[in-house]
Amino acid sequence: MLTIGLLGGMSWQSTAEYYRIANEMVAQRLGGLHSARVVMASVDFAEIGVLQRAGQWDEAGRVLAEQARGLVAAGADMVLICTNTMHKVADQVAAAISVPLVHLADTTAEAVLAQGVGTVALLGTAFTMEQDFYRDRLASHGLEVLVPTEPERALVHRVIFEELCVGIIREESRQAYRDVIAGLVERGAQGVILGCTEIELLISQADSTVPVFPTTRLHIEAAVNRAMALAVA
Numbered sequence: 001m002l003t004i005g006l007l008g009g010m011s012w013q014s015t016a017e018y019y020r021i022a023n024e025m026v027a028q029r030l031g032g033l034h035s036a037r038v039v040m041a042s043v044d045f046a047e048i049g050v051l052q053r054a055g056q057w058d059e060a061g062r063v064l065a066e067q068a069r070g071l072v073a074a075g076a077d078m079v080l081i082c083t084n085t086m087h088k089v090a091d092q093v094a095a096a097i098s099v100p101l102v103h104l105a106d107t108t109a110e111a112v113l114a115q116g117v118g119t120v121a122l123l124g125t126a127f128t129m130e131q132d133f134y135r136d137r138l139a140s141h142g143l144e145v146l147v148p149t150e151p152e153r154a155l156v157h158r159v160i161f162e163e164l165c166v167g168i169i170r171e172e173s174r175q176a177y178r179d180v181i182a183g184l185v186e187r188g189a190q191g192v193i194l195g196c197t198e199i200e201l202l203i204s205q206a207d208s209t210v211p212v213f214p215t216t217r218l219h220i221e222a223a224v225n226r227a228m229a230l231a232v233a
Contacts, residue, residue, distance in 0.1 A: 001026070001037050002227040004220075005076025007067055007093075009042035010083040011165040014197035017020050018071065018082050018220045025224045039074040041067040045165070052085070052127060061089030065096035072097050080104070080223055084195045084215055085125045088133045090144050105134055107143035107194055107222040115190040115211055119144040121184035123177070123203075124195030126157040134195065154182045164198035178207050183211055 002060040004022060008015030022036040043063065051060040064086060068079050068122040078100045081087055087104055101124045112120055120138070122145050129147045138145050148156060159173045177199075181192055191211040194200050 001079035002223060003037040003039060003075050004223050004227055005068070005071030005074070005079040005099075006038060006040040006070060006082055007043075007064060007079060008082035010045045010048055010086055011198060012042060012045070013165060013167055013201060014216055015040070015042060015082045017197070017201070017216050018080070021217055021220045022224055025221065026228075029228065036229070039071055039076050041071055041085040043067060048086070049161075057088055058092070060086065061092035064089055065093050068097050068101075069092045072099055078102050078223060078226060080219060082216075082219075083197055084134060085127045087137075088127065088131065102219065102223050102226065103137070104215055104219045106141070107218050108195075108213055109138050109143060110222075111189055111213055111218045112138075112143060112193070115191065117211060118142070119146065119188050119190045120213070121146045121148075121181065121187075121189035121192045122195045123148070123156050123180070123192065123199055125160055126153055128195050129153050129156070138193075146184055146187055148180050148184060152183070156180060159202070160196050160198055163199055164196075169202055171197055174202050174207065177203050181208050 006018055022038060026034050042046045048060055060190055070215045071079055076099060079097055080092060080102050084104055090101060090103055121131055135145045155176055163170060163173055192208050192214060193213045194203060194215055197216040200216055
């Protein structure tokens with residue numbers, strides 16, 4: 001089995017899900033005491049958040065690239081950035097390492113297309129919903145991407161940073177997200193991308209009338225599939 005490098009901590013709440021899902025998948029497939037081969041770097045999200053808000057993406061990319069190089073030095077055969085938003089610096093990180101970067105938007109797009117969905121709603125941080133780095137990556141796969149209205153984007157963003165990233169799950173916020181999703185479906189969304197790794201702590205398929213695509217699970221599942229398939233090959 002190849003070793004998966006997790007670049008996490010943004011937030012640790014969802015990074016823990018990456019680790020849990022990876023080990024559950026390997027245990028289910030191999031049985032017994034088997035677990036995933038993982039190395040992890042977990043940054044201080046408060047420091048990254050300062051750089052995000054200041055628009056200092058190059059510096060944030062430098063920090064993550066340095067951490068990614070450390071993962072490769074520790075034996076990682078591939079690297080995952082365990083956050084949608086920080087895929088804004090994915091190219092910078094990929095250029096710094098000698099192993100593949102498994103891009104979260106690509107694994108998500110593949111899952112969306114596999115279900116025959118062409119128009120998707122995107123929920124995430126304001127950075128992810130409003131900037132083009134993520135939407136354009138999805139569009140490069142032939143997807144049409146819808147985002148919430150400006151007030152809805154503010155609500156989605158606030159819940160992520162003020163609640164989900166610090167482990168708070170509120171039923172009122174779940175209902176608010178359901179309402180946002182319903183509005184996007186009315187506008188033509190055939191599926192919903194949970195484009196922030198924390199959102200699937202709050203929202204599941206039960207909260208939507210159209211298919212939901214949980215990016216955390218899709219990302220780590222793709223990495224485990226790759227790790228096990230390449231190991232066999």
